Amino acid sequence: MGQITSLFARKVAHAAGDAIDTKAVLASVGLDADGPADPTHMLDEDDYYSMIEMMAQQMDITPLPVIVGKAMRPDEYGALGLAWKAAPNLLGSFSRVERYWRLWTSVARYELRNTDEGYLFIEHRDGARRLGMRISIEADLVSGVSLGRQVSPRPFAPLAVYFRHSAPKTPEHHEAYFGCQVHFGADMDAMLMSHDAVSAPNLLGDEGITQFLVSHLDQELARIDDTPALQTRTKSEIARALSEGLPKMAQIARALGMSARSFHRRLAEQGLSFQTLTEETRREIATAMLREERYALSEIAFLTGYSEQSAFNRAFKRWMGVTPATYRKSLK
Template sequence: MIIRDSQISAAYLRGLVDYLILKRQDASLFLKPFQISEAAIGEPQQRLPTRLFGAMLEAAGALLNDKNIGLHVGEQIKPGQYGVLGLSVMNCKTLREAIVRHERYERLVCDVGHTTYRLAGDEVILSWDSCSPDLSRHIAEENIASWTTFARWITGADVSPALIRFQHSRPQDIQEHERLFRCPLQFSCDSIEVRFPAAYLDLPLRQHDPAMLVLLDEYADRLLLQLNPEADFRDKVKAALTDLLQAGDISLKKTAQTLELSERALQRRLQEEGCNYQQILDDTRRELALRQISDKRLDLSEITFFLGFADQSAFQRAFKRWTGRTPGQYRRELEPVS
């Protein structure tokens, strides 16, 4: 599959900006020719062409006389640069769970390539499949360097890959590669791969938070839906409403603005699909409520707030209308019989 016009999240540029600041460079001055403001980097929903990121890495390398700019930017990775993907990965229980999240949500950060994992004996092979013309040596090295650094950070273990294979030709000097990766390296390969011991899969992560993981997964799923232009329009409205519920403004006007439609156009589109705005809002709340009520780590007051109800009594009435039972009764019925 050939990927054209690949994009990255604007937040992904934070690593490059932070590295420039570390090297005492004026980040705003550097960004100006690329028509990007530092404020835009704080908006993870904004997408930028991957080729632009490649050009920026080349320019930064020339400015700093750094032939390994990709490695050094990747080595400075911080959790926030991966947005909701990074936060979801951080809150997993084990590296195995984190890998599942990485495969599932990586498009939220970048779609220049697709990551797959497979077991091969006592090793795991991570393959980064990219046929994108936007892929450069520096982007590839930045990506693999950031994965390696991030894995060490979330596990708190000084882990290293067993082997790394790159598609680009071998640089004249690979001392920095050897310092960072501490493993055998191969170049001019037919694919990009990172191999590591299967035993790493069971490594515990330092910031495991199951309740937070539930919320992050829901949010990441909604963002993926918004990235899919083929998604059903009802689902797009639900995704927008789920975000707006947390923000506290679920008006028709705000929903229409989020979807870049007029209020009349939004109502017409829903009418064409045989529903209306209030029905979609009610369905969205019901689906979220049923999903969250099964997680006993979430207090009923938290669910009430998350769903945008004015108070807990309003939530109780709505839940009883949906299920015929109160939230407490429904939760008790989910308990296994001893």
């Protein structure tokens, strides 16, 4: 199951304006409508698609991808957006997306392919073509054109746009914005750009800034490649929460950027359960702290989420077959 930046969810919800209940829509994916936008905060892709489908029950969603895509700004993408603007030309800008797409999504993969007709910017996305996915893909390609128009010194329009899914009831919105023919039911999700259009120097192209930003993005990418597995991340969040009491699944899910439903499903897909991971985390913390004489048993009980030491003693004996005091003596 992939993830996508919460920035997109906020953009989609706010673009709808008064046509939807923005607070309720964003709350459905664990976001505060009045809170700050954080592109690094990720959402489960199914939650994101469900949010869009929830909006479709409240409004005509057909023109929404165009509205959302038009509203995207390079600066909202952090270092990646700056690298987009500082690239020498649009070919460089789209090349940054091809390389660094994992910084804002694990849902899609982007490819820049040179052909005789021009450059194809292709979005690869697996899964059933549910409404939420279709709207998301359309908004992505509109965003690409919008961002291109913001940094190019000349009017920018693709030669053609392609979507694998069927046409919406009124495709005129898409064709008017793209300024070219839009092909639905195609064999790819992509836009074709002329060699000339992507070769013109960007307004703010700067090779020195580009090298600095690319170096930074490479470091960010390496960090993502080393992201710990779901089990490790879950236990880490549980450990952080235990001093305030036994955490609930919804609390840990929010910390990981997921809804409780999606979190439960992803754990189940890996043969894990929240209860088991919580017990393992408590046991591991307890056994580690018992090796340190400076921690009293009452402190260990508190830091592993037990309000009473007697409850901690019973749990520890269930885990290890002996009481905490006996276990500590055996370590000497």
